[in-house]
Structure formats: structure tokens, C-alpha cells
Amino acid sequence: MLTKIQVSQIKEHLDKAQNPVFFFDNDADGLCSFLILRKFCEKGKGVQVKSYPSMNKDYFRKVEELKADYIFIVDKPLVEKDFFDEAEKTNIPVVWIDHHEIQIEIPSFVHYYNPVLNKTKTHEPVTHLCYQISGRKEDLWLDIVGCTSDKFFSENYSEFKKLFPELVIDTEEPFDILYKSQIGKVVRMLGFALKDTTSNVVNMLKFMIKTKGPYDILEEKSENKAIHKRFSQMDKRYTKLLDKAKAVEKKSGKLLFFQYSGDMSISSELSNELCYTFPEKIMLIARVTGPTATFSARGKGVREIIAKAFENIPDSRSGGHEDAVGGKMKSEDLDKFRERLEKLI
Ligand SMILES: [Mn+2]
The missing domain is CATH 3.90.1640.30 (inorganic pyrophosphatase (n-terminal core))
Incomplete structure (x- = not known):
């Protein structure tokens, strides 16, 4: 106060x-x-x-x-x-x-x-x-x-x-x-x-x-x-992406890595709801727009995990709270980034 x-x-x-x-x-x-x-x-x-x-x-x-x-x-x-x-x-x-x-x-x-x-x-x-x-x-x-x-x-x-x-x-x-x-x-x-x-x-x-x-x-x-109008449009697209991510979750281990593209930036909303549904997992939701990928990550201690995974990945940036971060990187590095994350988690 x-x-x-x-x-x-x-x-x-x-x-x-x-x-x-x-x-x-x-x-x-x-x-x-x-x-x-x-x-x-x-x-x-x-x-x-x-x-x-x-x-x-x-x-x-x-x-x-x-x-x-x-x-x-x-x-x-x-x-x-x-x-x-x-x-x-x-x-x-x-x-x-x-x-x-x-x-x-x-x-x-x-x-x-x-x-x-x-x-x-x-x-x-x-x-x-x-x-x-x-x-x-x-x-x-x-x-x-x-x-x-x-x-x-x-x-x-x-x-x-x-x-x-x-x-x-x-x-x-x-x-x-x-x-x-x-x-x-x-x-x-x-x-x-x-x-x-x-x-x-x-x-x-x-x-x-x-x-x-x-x-x-x-x-x-x-x-x-x-x-x-905006809500019904976006909520429809949002729910579709959420369902896709949930399908990915079924096949994933501790890390839920999900990527999408499009002009609608809803990674933070998606990662929040996924984190709510699967509290024991680490979420990494990436949106690819051309050469750049932005992402939103959630999960226990995720800020530190991301910082470690970013070593040797050029032009990458992230910031936020201990358990919730956002950031961006080059799209071409996403696969490498994902592999590093899998190893770290
Ligand atoms: Mn605030």
C-alpha cells in the first residue's frame, strides 16, 4: 500500500x-x-x-x-x-x-x-x-x-x-x-x-x-x-491455439514447447492458461514472425533456465519475473534453443 x-x-x-x-x-x-x-x-x-x-x-x-x-x-x-x-x-x-x-x-x-x-x-x-x-x-x-x-x-x-x-x-x-x-x-x-x-x-x-x-x-x-466483436474473433483463435498446445502437451515431457505464427500476439495469455492447467510443467510458447521469434515462458525458476539456455544464442533477450518471462530471438535459433531447454529441464 x-x-x-x-x-x-x-x-x-x-x-x-x-x-x-x-x-x-x-x-x-x-x-x-x-x-x-x-x-x-x-x-x-x-x-x-x-x-x-x-x-x-x-x-x-x-x-x-x-x-x-x-x-x-x-x-x-x-x-x-x-x-x-x-x-x-x-x-x-x-x-x-x-x-x-x-x-x-x-x-x-x-x-x-x-x-x-x-x-x-x-x-x-x-x-x-x-x-x-x-x-x-x-x-x-x-x-x-x-x-x-x-x-x-x-x-x-x-x-x-x-x-x-x-x-x-x-x-x-x-x-x-x-x-x-x-x-x-x-x-x-x-x-x-x-x-x-x-x-x-x-x-x-x-x-x-x-x-x-x-x-x-x-x-x-x-x-x-x-x-x-474483437473478443469473439480473438477468443476463437485463442481457443484453437490452446487446444493445439494441449495436444502437444500429451506427447511432451516436463517441457511444453509450442510454436505458432500469425499477426496475433497471444503468447502470454496462452502460457498463463497452460501454466494454470499444467502447473508442474515448464511452458515455452513462441510466436514466429519472419526472422524473429518472440516467446513467453512460465514455470518454476524459468527465468534462470532461459538465461542458461540463451548462452551462445546471439541476439537473444529475455526478462521478467522468476517464474514468468518474455523474450525474443532469431527464428532460426528456435530449434537449438529448444534442444538446450530439453537438456536443462
Ligand atoms: Mn501491473
Whole structure:
């Protein structure tokens, strides 16, 4: 949690801002963080950050385009130094709220908030922090959505359950909520909606700012037609790939190695669900796009395993948490990489 002082400082920043821009990480935790702050202060625009792993300096153009007087960054673990240099040069205050382990030096002019730095070190999703800041009970559902997306069980779940008993299931396991409940479906719908075309995302954000509860998304109406359409399209392709991967699993040992191609990047969603279904296995889901392969890996101690398997594989990169990483490499090295993994596991 944030301290009382931190909460009041962030509120002060929101108050001072006339036209803030909110940069958010491209997942439901990032989105809900933005929405909670936006609904609270009732001003400003949201911009999804698609560059990975760090937010690059090109995003500063958005600040100029929107004539923003305040920059908020939520749930993004890395920001390029050049971006900050621009902000400092133009004297625009930056407020950065995050919950990842700190990987870079944070410029002194940036107002940085991360419960990892507090006396009692915690990692709760940024959505949860934003909900703590706003304290708006009507946004409780967004707290549940953002937390579930980041595999975190919010202590507000029982309160939400009382309000929407038909949307939840009886569990404290975020993955159960994600795959088996209606509020979990909202999380998955928003995750896919963020992968839609830029103009559809812009419309989705406009729509989401006006929403009052989960039924605004679950019940199809003219304003959310695109979200529903995207979900049914992607969910179909997703389920097909998931079934294929499950068939591969039957023939696999400790490692489930699955690769696919296509313009739809859903490796992280696939590896999460496979990891949920086969918790004792190591998952490696790779998407091949021409000369490059991106991948998502899950399983106990997988970060270290990947780092070892990457020795002698040129132009390979990976990063993330102990049990969940993403990365990329040359497609031509995939077979070699797989062999090394088999040996290591
Ligand atoms: Mn997050």
C-alpha cells in the first residue's frame, strides 16, 4: 500500500494538473489504473504504451500533441532516459506510479511512487494503488479487474462479491477468477480489446471512461460492439491455439514447447492458461514472425533456465519475473534453443 502522505501527494498532483496525460502499460492492470485516476480527477487523456519493455521517447510526441501540462505514468516498469530529458527540458512534471522491481535510476525531478520502496515492501498491482488513492467505491469493480489481470487477489473481493454475486466464484485464486467467472471474462475482454487497432482502442478508452460497472461491458450494446466483436474473433483463435498446445502437451515431457505464427500476439495469455492447467510443467510458447521469434515462458525458476539456455544464442533477450518471462530471438535459433531447454529441464 501507499502511505497516507504518498496518497495525499498524488492527489495534489492530480488536482494541480489541468490537462494531464496518462501513459499506461498495455494490459488490464495498466488500463484500470488509468481509468480509476481518470474517473477520479475527471480530466486528461489516456495513452496505451505499446513499446516493450520500456516506454520509448517517441511517446513524448503525444505530450506535445495533447498539450498536456502533467505526465502520469502507470504500471510501466521502464522508461527511456530520452523521454525524461524531454520532460525536464519542457518543465512538465512527471508522476510515475509503479509496482515492479526498480531496474533503472529514476531522475530526481520525477515524482516516483512504488510500494517496493516502502518500509513494508509490497508488490500489489498499480490498479490497487490507484483505487487506494481515489477511494471511489463505485470503481471497486475496476480494482477487481486490474488485480485479477495481474494475478493478484484483492482483499476487496468479498465486498465485490456482495454486490455482484452472480459475476464471481468462491475462490481466492486469481487464475480461477480469470478463467471461470464472469468478472474474469471482463478482464479477458479488455485484454483483447487493448490489442485492437489504434482507432478502436481510442474508442474503447472513451467508452470505458463513461462506464459505471461490469455490465456496461458484459452486455452487448451499440457502444461496446467493437469490444464484443474483437473478443469473439480473438477468443476463437485463442481457443484453437490452446487446444493445439494441449495436444502437444500429451506427447511432451516436463517441457511444453509450442510454436505458432500469425499477426496475433497471444503468447502470454496462452502460457498463463497452460501454466494454470499444467502447473508442474515448464511452458515455452513462441510466436514466429519472419526472422524473429518472440516467446513467453512460465514455470518454476524459468527465468534462470532461459538465461542458461540463451548462452551462445546471439541476439537473444529475455526478462521478467522468476517464474514468468518474455523474450525474443532469431527464428532460426528456435530449434537449438529448444534442444538446450530439453537438456536443462
Ligand atoms: Mn501491473
